Amino acid sequence: MSTLPYLTCLKMGSLTTLLMASSFSYAQEPSQCQTVTFSDPGWTDIGATNGLTTTILDALGYQTNVLLLGVPIGFESLKSGEVDLFMGNWMPAQTGFIDKYKSDIDVVRTNLEGVKFTLAVPEYVYNAGVKDFADLNKFSSEFRKRIYGIEAGAPANQNIQKMIDTNDFDLAGWKVVESGEQAMLSQVNRSVRREQFIVFLGWEPHPMNVSFDLKYLSGGDEYFGPNYGGATIHTLSRKGYSQECRNVGRLVQNLQFSLAMENEIIDGILNQSQTGAVAAKAWLQENPDALDEWLEGVTTFDGKPGLVAVRSALSL
Template identity: 25%
Template structure:
């Protein structure tokens, strides 16, 4: 009788352990699936022509993220989606870059990239059409001297996000930084009424920098500047065929490498105007994920 009771007790214990273990595994499996299912296995991207999108597509392939998809859109649509998710404390994965105002507004983090798909930190270069030095020497020299920091750029970006028009934010920054701007235009001749075309992509960083350059060229050197908002490919093509004069929006050596190589010899690279950029996949700091590789298990 006692033996039968002991056997029954042992059997009940084994069943309980099995049930608990099964539940534990089920819960673990549910947790592992939760991030992907909560975000519909979507990475929120920007405009399809951006180099960042190409790198993200490569990351999906290199990290074998078969269930994941990259959603095309725009930088504005991406930040709207991020803002909504952040306010609701929901998970979201976006394509991101620094400098960008969203890092000042939200507590965010980059997912580590152990495979190095997004490359090392980049620089933003100034690119001008051939013969600009001869035809607009003051503009050429000012563009060659133009250089600022991510922190200075952030001031203009933040002002725009807070409601100022880009040209107003840029003009205010130029006025507040007279010493730095003075160095860019020192001893340069006025070229009143001469027309220039600046090409740029609609990234918040490039909107800020291009408007600042426009303000300096117009207010300090007398040029009449037209801004041409295009995607990355047409921006490089425009400089190369002379339909645009300059851009301060070339992300190198990785993001715009294809265009840099494709149009080699048809433009002049004046070097970096900003150091300290970064590209990658970005998530709110409250999310329990640290690496792109983790997307395979979460």
């Protein structure tokens, strides 16, 4: 029997193995990229996007770590390299941070458009005559000269404090009540039940737009931007991260969200007591087609097809 076919097959097999190995080594991430660290300022909408991203990364064989950090510390952590990704760069509200850290971070992409972010009041307060920032001080006693903000150090709180310090809209003597998102919403809920006056930071996407009959105030363009604080949300990374960890970089470059998507996931977090990861997984199981675009060109950590791995992990 001739040995030629055997040698030919052996050579072809070796070539195939070599090509597979070459492809594998090219696709596989460096070992330091297997752990991906996120910053989360404690906002439910960022919990939703972090939940989506970490659920996908976990299914791709990565290890994820989410650090609860206020915005100023989050930017410092991106600069120092302790954090890899921040999915919640609200613009223009965080312009000051971008200006300060622009040489230390990378702006990956816009991940959400059509956002609102400004002061809001319950509808019955709006109907009573509070429709603009300039109307607030007319009802100072009803508001007890308080504006409810989010966590200490947030740029939005600083914007409000600037209005007070400069006596814009006659707000001298007013106070910013700084607390976390949930504490603020609890106060809104109490005030609404009692039909008391309250003015607070409101935004969309967020289930507050469904849970409460609320209205956004006009007149705050100088502080929050036009169109009721119309904003975009960007994904940021530490400097050079997408070049170092190209596969994760490709994934976050692909990730773009919608208001409806985030409202649904946030509803699971707030109203069904789910974690961000559980709510995100439930949304992905209901909307598996989103993965096709998000995982284009993305592999598992060890270089295997990403879409197949994620669909398998999520039982899709």
